[in-house]
Amino acid sequence: METNEPRSDEPRKPLKDDSRRANTFIQYSSIGFQMLATIGLGVWGGFKLDEWQGNQKPIWTLVLSLFAIGSSLYLFIRSLPKQP
Template sequence: MCTSFCHSKPLVILKVKSARINFTLSRVPALQGTVKWEVLLKASKKMSELPKKSPKDYLRNTQGFIKYSNIAFRMIVIILVGVFSGVKLDEYFELETAIFTLVLSLVSVAASMYVIIREISSK
């Protein structure tokens, strides 16, 4: 009465290699589990005893992130304006070499570095 399904080969064959267990087995393995749970509970209690960060700490971290993001954004804008201006001037004067692009790119990088140094040293 058995169909072909009960005598068919399994679809997935799991090959398990013998693995070394990280802890030594004793005669009472349940006690080891209990000890491990006690260690985990002690560790979680220590984590809960750590001082909680106040909202002022989070605000201070956020303000620093906003400050340096603003500086990076200003640097990118200054460099892009210099490069774009140089490209447009080269197109307007129809020069063979991109001298305006080169000069204005270098000037804009120097200007952005000046802005960054001034911003960081003032605060």
């Protein structure tokens, strides 16, 4: 009885679907890291500005973190694939 499975001595060829999934995963995980870095820099910069000015309330931290979140979401939406 013959099977369609490759023999153990033949190398397995990667499937197009597997590589497409891997590329999609890499693309979206890099976007996630970019968002994390952008928001982190916004919070850090706001914290440092509040510290430098001696603010009692974290005004710059709030403003810059919200700006960084908005910027990250804008860049994420722009990076989505365009479908007709």
